[in-house]
Amino acid sequence: MAKVKVKKQSTFIDMTAMSDVTVLLLTFFMLTSTFVKNEPVQVTTPASVSDFMIPDTEVMTILVNEKGKIFLSLEESQANIVETLKRVGEDYGVTFSPQQYDVFKNLKSFGVPIGSMVQFLDLPKDARDSYLKEGENTRVGIPDSEEALSDVRGVVSAGKNEFKHWVMHATEVNSELRIAIKADKLTAYPIIKKIMDDLRELKKNRYLLITTLKTASSE
């Protein structure tokens, strides 16, 4: 009787095709996506059909979360950023050291009352990020109230509408600066109205509202 010959089979799986697919996917992700910006609060912007691009420079973005906390980020030359901080500091009688200016000009975004700014700038980088992420903290967010407020740990708002002072000085230092409002879609309208009213009092009537592009499926 002839022996049944069992064919030796190799278990080698050809990975070339798999590799092709992954490279394609990788290319797709690299080309279509943009990096997530490290922002103190995550906001979901509303969708719109408008397809204007956001300018890369000379923009001041006003970041507003659901609760109405305001953060600012300045995209302009570092000299202008430093000058803005200096002028706002002068208004409230706060002075900064050269090291603090250095820290400030590299900040992606900021949002603390001017009274806490010195303390905030002295924190190490990681501590600053986590400081801003404490959304519930009363000492986070730029105050836009006219009255001075304080809590057990000290001054929360120096009054005179700090937000307005920031915008005023930033636009004085750089007249080309454009104002973009990036607010969460669930933000109540009175919060937005307050911000727009403050801006309108400064005779700033043109804004860019940051939205995401509405696709056909989400309509």
Place this chain on the structure above:
Amino acid sequence: MSEIQVKEEGGGKNKQKKQQLRVDFTPMVDMNMLLITFFMFCTTLLTPKTMNITMPTKDETLDDKDKTKIKESMAITILLGANNEVYYYTGMIAEDKSSYTDPNFLTKSSYDADGLRKYLLGRNSEMYTVIEELKAKKDKQQITIEQYNQQTADIQKKAIQDTKAPQIMIKPTDLATYKNTVDALDEMLVCNIGSYTLSEINEGDTYLLYVKTGNPEYLSEKQKLELNANIK
């Protein structure tokens, strides 16, 4: 696929073994998968866009003649209410306040395609078609973007002068959200409306909303006090 057959050299005497060059792609796939995961976590596919908006000035020194006049028949007021509700009315609230108590003065609508958009397109059909034609031309690159912007601006300006195009006031109530506001502004873009403003709600509007919906939250503080006084 990843096998490369190495051919034997001529018919030489020294017997060369048939060699198979096989490249193992598994580590390559591993690395790619890692990279993909990295990109998926650290990037976002949503490209942020912007919507330009110009608010009316808050200058109180303006003369009456400088203020924009709106023809009553062409004025549409859109009220953005709570829970994503939207209402609109045409014309002005009558001065004798007779329309105050008439809930039918307000029409309820929605942000859907067959709500507000259908109504606005109906009111703006003439201009809509003209501008859509221009848009098509722009997309086919028959005209430049500058020409397109210039021409649409001219058409919109003329239509307003001839009182053919509606002029829209968007008035969000305190119960509306930012999303509602953007949605309403978006409808203006979709319907090619030339003239619209985001304006402040007044007491007539809030009272009208109260009459229509029965929700006292729409009322202003002063109106709430009056209402409570009346009940007592």
